[in-house]
Amino acid sequence: MQIIINGKSVTTSAQYLGDLLQQMDQAPEGLAVAVAGQVVPRAQWASWVLKENDEVLLISATRGG
Numbered sequence: 001m002q003i004i005i006n007g008k009s010v011t012t013s014a015q016y017l018g019d020l021l022q023q024m025d026q027a028p029e030g031l032a033v034a035v036a037g038q039v040v041p042r043a044q045w046a047s048w049v050l051k052e053n054d055e056v057l058l059i060s061a062t063r064g065g
Contacts, residue, residue, distance in 0.1 A: 004055045018046035020056070030061035 003010055003020075014020035017033065017040060033040045034057040040048050050056075 001050065001052050003050060003053065006056070006058055012050075015050060016046060017044075017048035017050060017056075020050060021045065026058065032059040032061075033057070034059075 001012060003012060005024075012020055012023065014023055017035065021028070021031075021033070028042060028045075033045065035048065035050070035054050037055070
């Protein structure tokens with residue numbers, strides 16, 4: 001399926017958001033995720049079903065001053 005991650009078109013076999021993040025080796029610490037403009041709570045990542053052409057936004061917190 002084709003989805004868009006942070007503005008880039010990506011092909012994935014992941015059906016669930018949690019699977020996508022694992023495929024990307026994305027650590028959950030400090031990560032916020034929105035799908036189709038809706039923030040997805042971490043507790044729902046494993047059960048959130050991705051759809052063709054979904055737009056996924058990944059935001060990582062950074063430290064420093």
